[in-house]
Amino acid sequence: MTGLVRWLETAGRPVMDLMEVTGACVLLALRVVDRLVRKPWPWRQLGPQVAAIGTDSLPIALVTALSVGMVFTLQISNEFQRFGASSVIGGVAGIALVRELIPTLTGVVVAGRVGAAIAAELGAMQVTEQVDALTAMAADPVRILVAPRVLACLAVLPMLTMIADVVGLAGGFGVAVQLKGLAAVRFLDSLQGLVKLEDVLKGLLKAAWFGLVVGVIGSQRGLSATAGARGVGRATTEAVVYSLITIFVTNYLLSAWLFPGGAR
Amino acid sequence: MPAPRIEVRDLSKRFGPKVVLDAVTCAFDPGRIGVVIGPSGCGKSTLLRLILGLVQPDAGTILFDGTDLGRAHRGTWESVRSRIGMVFQSAALFDSLTVAENVAFALVERGVREAEALARAREVLSQVGLPEAGPAQPAELSGGMQKRVAIARAIATRPDVLLFDEPTTGLDPVTSRQIEDLIVTLSRETGATSIVVSHQHSTIHRTADRITLFHHGRILGDGERDLLDTHPAIRSFLDGHTMTVPPREGGAA
Numbered sequence: 001m002t003g004l005v006r007w008l009e010t011a012g013r014p015v016m017d018l019m020e021v022t023g024a025c026v027l028l029a030l031r032v033v034d035r036l037v038r039k040p041w042p043w044r045q046l047g048p049q050v051a052a053i054g055t056d057s058l059p060i061a062l063v064t065a066l067s068v069g070m071v072f073t074l075q076i077s078n079e080f081q082r083f084g085a086s087s088v089i090g091g092v093a094g095i096a097l098v099r100e101l102i103p104t105l106t107g108v109v110v111a112g113r114v115g116a117a118i119a120a121e122l123g124a125m126q127v128t129e130q131v132d133a134l135t136a137m138a139a140d141p142v143r144i145l146v147a148p149r150v151l152a153c154l155a156v157l158p159m160l161t162m163i164a165d166v167v168g169l170a171g172g173f174g175v176a177v178q179l180k181g182l183a184a185v186r187f188l189d190s191l192q193g194l195v196k197l198e199d200v201l202k203g204l205l206k207a208a209w210f211g212l213v214v215g216v217i218g219s220q221r222g223l224s225a226t227a228g229a230r231g232v233g234r235a236t237t238e239a240v241v242y243s244l245i246t247i248f249v250t251n252y253l254l255s256a257w258l259f260p261g262g263a264r
Numbered sequence: 265m266p267a268p269r270i271e272v273r274d275l276s277k278r279f280g281p282k283v284v285l286d287a288v289t290c291a292f293d294p295g296r297i298g299v300v301i302g303p304s305g306c307g308k309s310t311l312l313r314l315i316l317g318l319v320q321p322d323a324g325t326i327l328f329d330g331t332d333l334g335r336a337h338r339g340t341w342e343s344v345r346s347r348i349g350m351v352f353q354s355a356a357l358f359d360s361l362t363v364a365e366n367v368a369f370a371l372v373e374r375g376v377r378e379a380e381a382l383a384r385a386r387e388v389l390s391q392v393g394l395p396e397a398g399p400a401q402p403a404e405l406s407g408g409m410q411k412r413v414a415i416a417r418a419i420a421t422r423p424d425v426l427l428f429d430e431p432t433t434g435l436d437p438v439t440s441r442q443i444e445d446l447i448v449t450l451s452r453e454t455g456a457t458s459i460v461v462s463h464q465h466s467t468i469h470r471t472a473d474r475i476t477l478f479h480h481g482r483i484l485g486d487g488e489r490d491l492l493d494t495h496p497a498i499r500s501f502l503d504g505h506t507m508t509v510p511p512r513e514g515g516a517a
Contacts, residue, residue: 129356136316136352137370138345 069168091194107210119239122222157211275324349418408439
C-alpha cells in the first residue's frame with residue numbers, strides 16, 4: 001500500500017508541476033492584460049523589444065521557411081508527378097505551408113531563439129535581485145519587463161510568419177519549376193486556386209498565439225529562476241521545452257478549430 | 265519620544281519547514297540608525313524583505329507610520345515603497361542601464377522629466393564620491409563602487425527610510441569605512457530612518473544608534489548602542505563565540 005502511494009506521488013508530481021506552471025502562466029498573462037488597461041502603459045520598452053526580437057529571429061526563421069518550402073515541395077512533386085497530379089502541386093504546397101508548416105516552425109524557431117533569451121535574461125535579473133529592486137522602487141516588473149516582451153512576441157511572430165510564408169512559397173516555387181520541370185503558370189494557378197486569403201490570415205492568427213505562448217512561458221520561467229547560474233540554466237531549458245510542447249499541442253486544437261474541413 | 269516609523273509586532277515567517285522569523289517584535293525610530301545583527305541565515309535580510317513586501321509574513325503585523333501593511337492594497341504599497349530606499353546585498357544594479365540611468369530610474373518612474381532626473385543622479389553620485397561614474401556600465405565598476413551607486417540610487421528619491429542589506433560584506437576595510445561614513449552622514453543629513461543588516465564588526469560599531477541581535481529567527485537583544493558593551497549575547501556574538509538560545513517559556517529552545 002505504501003509502495004502504491006509512493007508510486008502515485010512520484011507519478012503525479014510531474015502532473016502537479018505542469019498544472020502549477022500552467023496556472024502561473026495564465027496568471028501572468030492576466031497580469032499583462034491588467035497592465036494594458038492601467039496607466040502608465042508599457043509602450044516605452046515595447047519598441048526596443050520588437051526590434052530586438054524581430055532582428056534576432058528573422059535570419060533563422062527565413063532559413064527554416066526556405067528549407068521547409070523547398071523540401072516539402074520536392075517530396076510532394078516526386079509523388080504527385082508519379083500519379084499525374086502535377087496540377088495541384090502549387091496549391092497543396094501552399095496550403096501545407098501557410099496553414100501549418102510555416103506558422104508552427106516559425107513558432108518553434110522563436111521559442112528556441114527568443115523564449116530562451118527571455119528566460120535567461122529575466123532569470124539572471126531574478127537571481128541577482130534586480131527584479132526585487134524594481135519592486136522595491138515601486139516599479140511593477142510585469143509592466144517593465146514582462147508586458148513589453150509578451151507584446152513584442154505577439155506582434156513579431158505574425159510579421160515573421162508573413163515574411164516566412166513568402167520565402168517558403170518562393171522556395172517551393174523554385175524547386176517545382178527549376179528542378180522538377182513544372183510550368184511556372186501551373187504552379188501559380190494551383191496556388192491561387194487552392195490557397196485563400198483566409199488560410200494565410202488563420203496561419204497568422206496561429207502565429208500570434210504561438211508568440212503569446214513563447215512570451216508568457218519565457219517570462220514566467222525566467223521570473224521563477226532560483227539558485228544562481230544552475231537555476232537560470234534550468235529556467236531557460238524549461239522555457240523552451242514547455243513552449244514547444246504548448247505549441248505542438250495547441251497547434252492541433254487550433255487547426256481543428258480554424259480549419260474544420262468541408263467544401264472549399 | 266516620537267512614534268516609531270516602522271514597528272514590527274509578533275512577525276513570523278517560515279520557508280518550508282525552516283522557521284526564519286519566530287514572533288519577532290521590534291521598532292525603528294525616525295532619524296536613527298538601527299543595526300540588525302546575527303549569524304547568517306538568522307532572518308535579518310528576511311526582515312527587510314518583509315518590510316518591503318517582497319515576501320509575505322505568515323503571522324504578525326508591520327506598521328509603517330502607523331499604517332498596517334498587512335491590510336495595504338496595491339496603491340498603499342506603491343506609496344510606502346516610494347518612501348523607502350533599499351540597498352541590496354548584491355547592489356542589484358540594472359545591468360542594461362548606465363550608472364546614471366540606474367540612479368535616475370526611480371525618479372523617471374515617478375514622472376520626473378529625464379533631464380531633471382539625470383541632473384539629480386549626477387548630484388547624488390557626487391554625494392557618494394562617484395561624480396564621473398554616470399556614463400559607465402555597472403559591470404565596469406568594482407564591488408565597492410557598485411555598492412556606492414546602489415546607495416546613490418536608494419537616496420535619489422529622498423526617501424524617509426533607508427534599508428541596507430549587508431552593505432559592507434565582501435569589501436576591503438577602506439571601502440567599508442567609506443560606506444559606513446556614508447550611511448551615518450546620509451542618516452544625519454536626511455533625517456531618514458535607517459535599518460542596517462550586518463555582521464561586520466566595523467559597520468556595527470561605526471553606524472549603530474540602536475542594536476538588535478537576531479538568532480534562529482528570534483531576538484536575543486534589542487536596545488541602545490551601549491548594549492554592544494553590556495549585553496552578554498551581543499558581546500558573545502561580536503567576539504565570535506557560538507551562541508546558545510535560552511529556552512523559551514512554555515516550549516523547547
